Amino acid sequence: MTRILHVALRDFLATVATKGFVFGLLVLPVVLALLAIVGPRIFNDQAYRIEGEYAVIDPTGVVLPELRAELEPEAVARRRREEFARTAGWAREVLGDMADAALRQSMDEALGPAPDIRLTALPADADVEAAKSWLNEQTDGLPHAALIVVHGHAVEPAAPGGELGAYDLYTAPGLDDRDLAFIYRNVRDAIVDARVGARSLDRAALDALLRVPRQPSTTVSPDGERTTVRGFNRILPFAFMALLLMGIMAGGQTMLTSTIEEKSTRVVEVLLSAVSPMELMAGKLLGAVAISLLMIGLYLGIGLVALSSFSMLGLLDPWLILYLLIFFLIGFFVIGSLMLAVGAAVNDMTEAQSLQMPLMLVVMLPWIFWPAVSRNPDSVLAVTVSHLPPVNTFGMLLRLASSQPPPWWEVWLSIGTGLVSVVAAVWVAAKVFRIGLLMYGKPPDFRTLIRWVRAA
Amino acid sequence: MDPAIRMTAVTKTFGRMTAVDDLHLEVPRGGLYGFIGPNGAGKTTAIRMIMSILLPDAGEISILGHSSALEAKDRIGYLPEERGLYKRMKVRPFLRYLARLKGADGPDLDRRIAGALERVGLGGVESKRCDELSKGMSQKVQFVAATIHAPDLLILDEPFSGLDPVSMRMLRDLILAEHRRGATVLFSTHVMPQAEEICEHVIMVHEGRKVLDADLDDIRGRYDPRSIRFEPLDPGADTTGLASVPGVERIRPDGQGLEILLAAGTDPASAMRRIMDATAAARIELARPRLEDVFVDLVAGGGAAEADRLRVALRNAAEGEPA
Numbered sequence: 001m002t003r004i005l006h007v008a009l010r011d012f013l014a015t016v017a018t019k020g021f022v023f024g025l026l027v028l029p030v031v032l033a034l035l036a037i038v039g040p041r042i043f044n045d046q047a048y049r050i051e052g053e054y055a056v057i058d059p060t061g062v063v064l065p066e067l068r069a070e071l072e073p074e075a076v077a078r079r080r081r082e083e084f085a086r087t088a089g090w091a092r093e094v095l096g097d098m099a100d101a102a103l104r105q106s107m108d109e110a111l112g113p114a115p116d117i118r119l120t121a122l123p124a125d126a127d128v129e130a131a132k133s134w135l136n137e138q139t140d141g142l143p144h145a146a147l148i149v150v151h152g153h154a155v156e157p158a159a160p161g162g163e164l165g166a167y168d169l170y171t172a173p174g175l176d177d178r179d180l181a182f183i184y185r186n187v188r189d190a191i192v193d194a195r196v197g198a199r200s201l202d203r204a205a206l207d208a209l210l211r212v213p214r215q216p217s218t219t220v221s222p223d224g225e226r227t228t229v230r231g232f233n234r235i236l237p238f239a240f241m242a243l244l245l246m247g248i249m250a251g252g253q254t255m256l257t258s259t260i261e262e263k264s265t266r267v268v269e270v271l272l273s274a275v276s277p278m279e280l281m282a283g284k285l286l287g288a289v290a291i292s293l294l295m296i297g298l299y300l301g302i303g304l305v306a307l308s309s310f311s312m313l314g315l316l317d318p319w320l321i322l323y324l325l326i327f328f329l330i331g332f333f334v335i336g337s338l339m340l341a342v343g344a345a346v347n348d349m350t351e352a353q354s355l356q357m358p359l360m361l362v363v364m365l366p367w368i369f370w371p372a373v374s375r376n377p378d379s380v381l382a383v384t385v386s387h388l389p390p391v392n393t394f395g396m397l398l399r400l401a402s403s404q405p406p407p408w409w410e411v412w413l414s415i416g417t418g419l420v421s422v423v424a425a426v427w428v429a430a431k432v433f434r435i436g437l438l439m440y441g442k443p444p445d446f447r448t449l450i451r452w453v454r455a456a
Numbered sequence: 457m458d459p460a461i462r463m464t465a466v467t468k469t470f471g472r473m474t475a476v477d478d479l480h481l482e483v484p485r486g487g488l489y490g491f492i493g494p495n496g497a498g499k500t501t502a503i504r505m506i507m508s509i510l511l512p513d514a515g516e517i518s519i520l521g522h523s524s525a526l527e528a529k530d531r532i533g534y535l536p537e538e539r540g541l542y543k544r545m546k547v548r549p550f551l552r553y554l555a556r557l558k559g560a561d562g563p564d565l566d567r568r569i570a571g572a573l574e575r576v577g578l579g580g581v582e583s584k585r586c587d588e589l590s591k592g593m594s595q596k597v598q599f600v601a602a603t604i605h606a607p608d609l610l611i612l613d614e615p616f617s618g619l620d621p622v623s624m625r626m627l628r629d630l631i632l633a634e635h636r637r638g639a640t641v642l643f644s645t646h647v648m649p650q651a652e653e654i655c656e657h658v659i660m661v662h663e664g665r666k667v668l669d670a671d672l673d674d675i676r677g678r679y680d681p682r683s684i685r686f687e688p689l690d691p692g693a694d695t696t697g698l699a700s701v702p703g704v705e706r707i708r709p710d711g712q713g714l715e716i717l718l719a720a721g722t723d724p725a726s727a728m729r730r731i732m733d734a735t736a737a738a739r740i741e742l743a744r745p746r747l748e749d750v751f752v753d754l755v756a757g758g759g760a761a762e763a764d765r766l767r768v769a770l771r772n773a774a775e776g777e778p779a
Contacts, residue, residue: 006556014545266540270601272509273534274557276526438509440538 003275007283012290015254025295029302050115050182052145052172055134059124059152060194063167067148067190071117115182118142128168135172146171146183155194167191232315237374237401239303240324241366241394243296248331249363251292252339255284256352259343259437268437277434284340289332296328323400323411330418331393334425335359341429344436345452351443366394377402387414389421428453458521460485460609460640461506466515468501475501477664479515483642485608488635490651490658491644492747498664499644500537503613506642507534520609530559533607533639537614539598541586547573548582551601560605572600576630592623599627603634610634612643616650628654648747660751668750675750682720683743684728687713689736701734703727713739 015021058064069075118141122131128149135144151165152158158165167187171180196203218225262268271280300321307313342355365385373382377399385395386406396414399406435452436444444452461483468476476498483489491499504510505517508525520528542550551569555561560568573579576596581589589597595618603610612631616624631654635641645651651658652672660668668675688695695714699707703722708715718727724742732740 002559003557006553010553014542261542265543266536266538267542269509269536269538270534270540270554270598271557273507273532273536273602274529274554276508438504 003279004283004286007271007275007280008286008290011254011258011284011287014258015287015291016294021291025298028299048176048178049113050179051117051142052175052179053118053120053139053142054146054148054183055120055122055131055144056148056150057122057124057126057128057131058150060150060155061124062155062194062198063150063187063190064119064121066193066197067186068119069193070186070190071115071119073114076114116142132170135170144172145175145179148183148187150191154191155198164195226314232312234374236316236320237398238370240320240397240401241370243299243324244328244331244394244397245363245366246299247292247296247328248335250295251288251332252336252359254291255288255336255340256343256356257349259284259340260346260349260352263344263346263437263440264348272437277437278430280437281337281340281430281433285333285336288336288340289329292328292332296324300324320401323397326415327393327397327418330415330422331390333422334390334393334418335363337422337426337429341432341436341449344433345439345449346436346443347440355443355446355449362390365391366398369395370398373398374402377404377406383410386410387417389417390425392418392421457485458518459483460487460520461642462516462518463502463506464516464518466502466505466512466517468498468505468510468512474664476505476512479661479664479666481659481666481669483640485640486635486638487640487642488632488654488656489640489642490655491642491661492646492648492651492658492751493644493661493667494646496663497646497661499646499661500613501664502661503536503611503642503644506611507532528609530605531608533602533605533610533634535598535602535610535612535615537617537644541589541594541597543587544585546583546585547578547589547597550586551597551604554601555604558605558607569600569604572604573597576600577626591618592620595619595623595627599630603630606637607639609640610642612641614645615643616645616647624650648751652747658747660747662751675747676744682718682722682724683749684716684718684724684731685710685713685739685741685743686716686731686735686737687739689738693735695735698731698734701727701730703730715743 056064056067128147131147131149135147137144147170149168149170151167153162153165154167155164157163169183169187171183193203196206216227218227262271275283304313304316307316338359339356342352342359346352346355369381369385372379373385373395376382382395382399383406385391386399387410388395392414396406396411400411431453432449459482461481463479463481466476466479467474479498479502481502491502493499501510505512506519506525508517508519517524519525520531522528525532545553548566548569551572552565555565555569570579570582573581576599578593578596578600581593581597586594586597599615602612610631615627615631619627628650631641631643643651643654655672657671658668658675659666686698691712695707698704698714698716703718704716704727705719706717708717716727716731718724728740728742731737
């Protein structure tokens with residue numbers, strides 16, 4: 001046991017006591033923090049200005065005036081205020097009390113500068129085909145952006161009881177989707193206003209009738225009440241799966257590279273004179289699991305501090321952390337021991353890539369089924385992947401972190417299946433490890449690996 | 457007392473190739489044994505089985521009274537043929553790590569490491585990274601790693617390979633010092649003159665089989681000297697007539713002179729007299745039987761062509777060329 005601990009300690013220190021590891025460990029939280037601070041300034045659309053000339057054929061004669069009214073600077077400002085009010089309501093629900101001024105500034109930045117639109121009225125009987133060519137005419141002023149052809153029955157039905165029409169839209173090539181969304185919204189509002197006016201109704205009164213503001217939700221639990229945090233149930237499974245994957249990959253990759261280094265520098269035979277192959281393997285697994293636990297512990301700690309600072313710590317079930325640990329250990333020993341075997345079987349990293357490919361595919365699977373499992377944790381897919389080694393660790397953790405956790409017996413059945421897969425994976429890895437360590441030259445293919453497993 | 461190493465009817469095959477075939481050997485405690493044979497003879501495989509790095513297909517191995525080296529690893533020092541260092545590790549942590557794996561821990565470990573490095577002429581390199589060492593320095597560090605725990609049994613697989621003559625001499629002295637300390641030493645080599653210089657006893661293997669297991673003195677006594685080194689007084693003298701001297705089997709150039717091989721059963725003293733009568737000699741001496749000659753004699757079975765092929769193979773291997 002002492003020898004195993006010495007091997008584990010060397011492998012642990014050889015990895016964590018390097019600048020590369022410290023840098024790699026800190027780079028993720030730093031990048032996330034940077035994205036949170038700088039991201040909105042880099043990625044927002046504040047610099048985009050909606051501008052252009054729209055040609056309108058309006059046989060109703062009432063839509064175009066409404067559209068002009070919609071695009072008046074005062075109307076634009078009014079809609080922004082309404083948008084702000086809606087967003088502020090949502091944001092308060094999620095973020096708690098944030099200064100309105102800061103929100104308004106964020107909204108202004110997000111919505112960008114006021115649009116610059118010119119409307120050109122075409123005769124009601126204008127030739128649409130001829131008008132289309134206008135879209136591609138060169139101009140020194142505002143670009144020709146859109147041709148809007150309002151249907152003759154857009155405001156009043158062609159016959160009593162008949163359906164109302166809408167409009168046809170033709171746009172210039174390369175028109176941005178933000179311009180398109182702007183046109184849709186404003187033409188729709190203009191037509192609705194025209195219809196409301198034609199029926200002598202009060203648009204403001206109608207809007208007031210239709211408006212039901214969304215109220216903050218309160219989650220009531222046996223422990224008390226708290227404001228419902230939307231999206232948490234979706235983020236949590238993802239965060240736990242990401243932690244699990246990072247931990248397994250970090251440890252597995254460490255073992256793979258250190259074993260290849262020991263083989264290529266021929267240290268391995270010196271080591272084998274002092275420890276048995278099984279002691280060496282156990283030591284390496286132990287060292288790598290410590291590295292992964294350090295990484296998971298650090299990220300989990302940062303996550304808990306972040307939750308605590310937003311007073312959201314109560315949202316996290318402490319049992320989830322215990323299950324994360326259990327499923328991490330199962331996943332690590334399955335994937336990690338097989339990666340260790342790959343490291344022992346090859347001579348360099350290039351050769352490792354082809355043997356590592358199936359393991360990498362397994363590791364990629366959770367990214368594919370994460371949305372489906374976290375949204376429908378009781379589906380056939382979710383139940384299957386949470387019991388099928390070696391992805392059961394990811395599958396079950398996703399279900400546990402979802403809004404509908406599985407019953408306890410399913411969790412422990414998955415843990416049992418996982419433990420059996422650990423025994424099988426370590427058994428296979430040990431056989432390959434023992435033979436592969438002293439094999440140099442042509443790397444083994446899968447058939448050779450199977451022969452090693454059967455022969456050793 | 458049990459011998460340090462005992463192998464009984466040990467066989468190891470890799471696929472269809474038999475690397476070690478029914479090998480019996482015994483190394484007594486305190487012995488200084490050479491395990492010799494050309495490349496591919498099965499020496500490294502046998503040593504790896506002794507170390508329990510490989511398991512035999514058949515036969516039994518006993519090490520320091522244990523049925524497996526795994527049970528006595530802390531008492532064995534091993535310098536493998538394929539050896540290396542952790543490139544990015546410093547010398548002291550590397551030696552500390554290996555010493556601890558061998559059970560040699562304690563408060564004075566660093567002092568012992570410094571002392572051992574001092575003895576091999578590497579004082580002050582403890583803080584250097586292993587990839588900063590020259591090849592010779594690396595080999596010495598590896599030797600220190602194999603002996604830092606003062607083992608009872610020291611097994612060295614091709615310890616001299618790749619060393620320059622000065623380092624070779626230093627390593628030979630270190631091996632002899634370990635033997636004087638009381639360690640049993642078994643070292644393998646395909647360079648037979650090295651074994652002649654150091655060993656008390658040699659075990660020769662060829663194609664996985666043992667062909668000789670004897671004390672060096674016994675070998676010298678057992679194998680008749682049949683080789684005469686001769687230098688003519690006149691370097692330009694015609695020596696072709698020596699081939700027809702009675703008792704002379706073959707002549708071949710040997711440095712500045714000739715090596716004259718006598719036919720089996722020829723009296724060396726009479727033959728030397730007849731050679732001097734035929735050509736005036738500046739130097740003539742009866743050569744002691746060399747291990748290479750003994751090996752060739754044992755393996756070639758008297759066939760001249762096979763003997764020549766073996767000699768060339770052995771010399772090429774000794775010079776680092778493919779055998």
